[in-house]
Amino acid sequence: MYFDTELLEIVPRPITPPDVAAPPADATTTASGLAYKVLRPGRGDKHPSRASKVAVHYSGWTTNGRMFDSSVLRGTPSEFPLDEVIKGWTEGLQLMTVGEKTRFWIPAKLAYPHDRTKPQGMLVFDIELISIK
Template sequence: MKKAPLTLIIATTLALSACSNDNAAQQEANDTLTTYTTEVGQESYALGARMGIYAQEQVAVQDELGLQSDKAALLAGFTDGFNGNSQYSDEEIDAYVQAFAMKFQAAEQTEQAALIEAGKNYLVENAKREEVVTTDSGLQYEVLTEAEGANPKAGDTVRVHYHGTLVDGTVFDSSVNRGEPAEFPLNRVIPGWTEGVQLMEVGSKYRFYIPSELAYGQRATGAIPANSTLIFDVELLAIAPFTD
């Protein structure tokens, strides 16, 4: 899941998302549903809805990290702050928010350490399989289908079919599922791809096991968490210039 800046999570969006998940509050909102007919009303409602949708996505990050919250207190704090009558001074608010930020960062670091360790353990065990080859960089691969075509170079543009998963089997991207091959320059992709696809011949199919440092490293992208080891099944269809 894509993670927002911490300040956004611990500010008003977190409070909004918490109260939006309360079943009783949701039922009450449904019972008093209002249709907005003015431009100001429609725009204001849309802005509020966007904040709620965004916040609901972000609070899932907090839940995944095991950080609990008192939803009633969150709602009360948001309402009081919005109305200008907070029970706490600005200094007290800053202190509590900073304490939560430290908890959030610690939990996130623990999660990332566990993810790194899981990836390393997976690769250690995977390397013991006879069909798996490990290169000097740490990239692992196995040949699924051999071929006798040409090998691409780092500056070449290739056409491939691929299927990408995390080590737990979660699919994060797949040209196979989309039913349409992908084309890209090999020097514009993650290092594990640049190295690995150059080992392939046109017509071959490989499975690559890519350590996080040869993938996206500490950067989360799309459905790929930071520090993730990635698995790709890749079929090399052609090297540019393409004939079709």
Template structure:
């Protein structure tokens, strides 16, 4: 197995492990002293991104933008319990690509309820054939633990370009 494939598989495994990692995030105690600190670049990015044309923010804080909408209003959208086939690219706010099915030359399939919360919520907004961009706050991604092996730090905001190719029939996960 090549190093590139190993890193790609590790990054995808981290995507699948997201819900468990986020649940183990530490929360500050009520007696934490308040200090004047410089602004958090992750939060600042989300504040500025929300002002950009075409971007919308859900009540959870997920930000999304349709970059290639479909014109067919009857095109289906997945449910959280569906498995989907997608192409995607994941980046940090500094532009560093940490995973890409485009680079591997093959889309990936997974059950939507087995990935990070930002993906579960965001992909349900899409219709088959659409491409969206997502800005996912750390709490909807990997939380305070991050995924150091993939270069994803604690509470990192993640940026994804996702192309929804197909909603898979129940029980029909294609072989990898």
């Protein structure tokens, strides 16, 4: 039995941000401790609500620079209700508009504080908001 395989594209691995260890001085920090920096502004003024379903591309790193997840590598945006993700995403995505790309430094208490199977400590995500449904 033989198979023909065709390479359609090579998706480059997202580059680890140089500031994963801690938010830079020009990052904004919310009352909850979520820090963020807009990397690319979005369009319009519509923001998702907790009840919104959103589509995003994202990559996530630990503070030592290890990437642990990326929809960019999978080549398919992720879709989910905003009230069914970690607290840091629920809060942070409500600050974004469609087309915006933002880097978030999410403290452990807003990430996976009770799930030891997930990365622990502060997590860093680059998130691009593709659509709000």
